[in-house]
Amino acid sequence: MRLTVEECVFILESYLKTMSYAHCRQSFFEKFRRQAPVKSAIVKMIKKFRKTGSLLDKNRNWQKSVLTPGILQDIQTAISFPTLTVNTG
Numbered sequence: 639m640r641l642t643v644e645e646c647v648f649i650l651e652s653y654l655k656t657m658s659y660a661h662c663r664q665s666f667f668e669k670f671r672r673q674a675p676v677k678s679a680i681v682k683m684i685k686k687f688r689k690t691g692s693l694l695d696k697n698r699n700w701q702k703s704v705l706t707p708g709i710l711q712d713i714q715t716a717i718s719f720p721t722l723t724v725n726t727g
Contacts, residue, residue: 639679645670646693649680 641649648669652662659681663674675683687693 639673639675641675643693646683649675649683650687650693653680653684 645666649662649666652665653659656662656665659677662680663677666674683693
């Protein structure tokens with residue numbers, strides 16, 4: 639289950655106030671009217687906050703593309719001489 643930032647903050651604050659997973663889950667349900675995360679998910683969230691100081695996920699390292707002169711030339715050629723397609727269907 640994906641949680642919004644607001645829901646994550648609510649869980650963290652609720653747990654830190656009461657130090658009770660059951661109360662935290664009950665409060666979550668009462669406020670958001672949807673199934674609360676399981677205890678293990680809350681534990682993981684609290685550990686992550688204590689370790690990193692954040693509730694947000696790490697940024698993933700996506701492979702970055704490089705625009706080389708060859709790739710730039712290919713793009714310019716494609717733009718200069720567009721191919722026509724015919725829709726036969």
